[in-house]
């Protein structure tokens with residue numbers, strides 16, 4: 771489904787963030803991307819999402835070079851929950867999470883019903899009409915995950931999704947993400963907080979200084 775070949779990223783300030791990344795991800799896989807801070811995890815996800823361009827190499831999505839897929843099409847198929855949330859602070863939770871659906875012309879009733887379902891799963895349904903700036907870091911993080919999930923993408927990229935959550939809250943989110951994966955959604959999760967309780971098998975890609983140093987399964 772995703773084919774990454776000889777990918778290299780050198781930022782304009784000459785920082786090399788990724789070197790010779792080769793990786794194939796099949797539909798329905800659950801992949802952890804792990805590594806210390808600065809290893810290149812976020813850069814890899816941003817290139818997959820079309821936000822950054824690779825310096826050399828390419829990524830194919832379903833056989834097509836992602837540079838040849840229009841950005842709005844790619845972003846509908848591959849969604850991203852950002853490490854730093856990227857939410858609109860002075861808008862409500864409802865407005866933020868339904869943003870990906872407004873572009874495809876969904877009715878208000880359908881938007882409200884989908885939001886309610888997802889916020890209930892995230893234990894945040896009482897926050898639906900609150901402004902994002904009134905929420906805690908952990909709540910914002912779950913809203914960012916909800917926004918990535920709501921439009922039913924084929925691939926979900928999660929960048930440190932549990933970074934601001936206590937273990938208990940993270941433990942409640944994981945089964946929900948695993949359930950999406952079981953239904954066929956491909957999940958790629960950058961993390962350095964790997965949860966010990968994994969109910970489904972996952973693949974681990976270990977990055978160090980921009981290189982893949984290990985590929986294994988847990």
Ligand SMILES: Nc1ncnc2c1ncn2[C@@H]1O[C@H](COP(=O)(O)OP(=O)(O)O)[C@@H](O)[C@H]1O
Pocket residue numbers: 781782783785786787805806807808809810811812813814
């Ligand atoms: N926009 C940028 N401009 C220049 N260097 C960057 C930029 N973003 C990240 N880097 C650098 O690229 C490397 C990888 O960063 P990043 O992908 O954020 O790693 P991680 O997510 O694993 O912490 C680091 O050395 C970081 O400082």
Ligand SMILES: [Mg+2]
Pocket residue numbers: 811812813853929
């Ligand atoms: Mg990062």
